[in-house]
Amino acid sequence: MTATPSTDPSAPAADPAGLPERSRPVVAALAAAGIGGAVRVLPDSARTAAEAASALGCEVGAIANSLVFFCDGEPLLVMTSGSHRVDTAFLAEHLGTGPIGRASAQQVRTATGQAIGGVAPAGHPAPLRTVVDTALAAHPVLWAAAGHPHTVFPLTYQELLRLTGGEPAPVAGG
Template identity: 70%
Template sequence: MTTPSPPLPARSVVVARALADAGVRGEVVELPDSARTAAEAAAALGCLVDQIANSLVFWADGRPLLVMTSGRHRVDTVALARRLGRASIDRATPEQVRAATGQAIGGVAPVGHPAPLETVVDESLAEHGQIWAAGGTPHTVFPTTFDELVRVTGGAVHTVTS
């Protein structure tokens, strides 16, 4: 006899529905420990930090910009602004992140936002057959692939480092 999984947090239910609507097979799972950082997520999942698709929200020319980057990378905002033809890209405040995504920093999923966000996907995530992204809270994640992540976010693929 199998034990039913406990219900997901409300934010993760929204993400799970968006994933299902997009035809994503991977399910949102809740981890017992925090996955707020790429290192925490990798340790909890037993994978490389490179396989963690960090969801970072920036503010670019007055609008939110979601950058899905490998957990091993730091986004070079000056280089990325140049690539995207933006005047500047700055880290969003916690309030801006919540307003744009409906989610808190450390748990921002690539989908399930109040409105679609312009998204950039780090090309280095393509190096892995399976990657993991946040599921709407700092304790939830889901498995995906690079191609699927690009498809469900409508993201533009770029190098995000210098």
């Protein structure tokens, strides 16, 4: 992958034909949701929020991490700020659910069709129950993975809520 990233959300996108296969359903989901944020290909991996923020020249808190958990026997996608850790006990109490546990790598791939480090908020085989960290609202532009560790796209907090059908919620206590 040789494209140079641009932190300008209106910069032109990578050619969809040149994107990794797992990024193409994300592009389709963005188009279906009317979200204009274009997928960018990064020259290096952005598997972690710190790597993505460094590559994009943005605050780590503006990275919208896609973390998959299991709750009440179903996958739960938690979109959290790169500067937060999910407090699963706090979140379960807030949501009024049973215990929340981290999904295995295989469970993540089964639920999303994507590998850990590149999980996008959309483009999954089926919709996932989603919680969106309210801390993300503090950033005018968010960056999320686009189905592959080298692909990202920009969007706003409101677009993230619309794209995922997510429930806004704090993901950590006090």
